[in-house]
Amino acid sequence: MQLVVARIGRAHGVRGEVTIEVRTDKPEERFFVGGVLETEPSNLGPLRIASIRNHNGTILLSFEGKGDRSKAEELRNVLLVSNVELSREELDEDEFHVTEILGCSVFLESGEHLGEVVDILQLPSQDTLVVKSTSKKDEVLIPFVKKHVPELDLKSRKIIVRNVEGLI
Secondary structure: OEEEEEEEEEEEOOOOEEEEEEOOOOHHHHOOOOOEEEEEOHHHOOEEEEEEEEEOOEEEEEEOOOOOHHHHHOOOOOEEEEEOOOOHHHOOOOOOOHHHHOOOEEEEOOOOEEEEEEEEEEOOOOEEEEEEEOOOOOEEEEEOOOOOOOEEEOOOOEEEEOOOOOOO
16 A cells, blocks of 8 residues: 655755654665665656665655755655555554544443544644534544544544543
């Protein structure tokens, strides 16, 4: 399955390095010298990794044929895509893959249908569900933590949320 594993950020220095916003739990398996990643938009790839290094907690990559700052800047906000094999056996009980959550129906504890998960924001403090509301034309943001999401049933694609005052 093709999944987004990173987003290219700003150029770093003059040798074509770029920062990346990692979107995978296993960066060591996705980013290595010689590794080839597809891109979105696809006309900018595929990209072969020429170098990788950690700079104060930020991963810096450079790509073959993109050896200067101006070429690196052209890649800003490009998504890096990798072929990933998903297996439930590799995940802990409380771990989920984004693709398993997208499209799930969301219900309040009272049984009221709230909407459908359309995105998951990966924020520093916690993941946040983006739910397209059925009753409103808005999106509702719900922190993806046990306090707010006490029940998740992947087989029936159903998520139960607790409406803490001011959340919904």
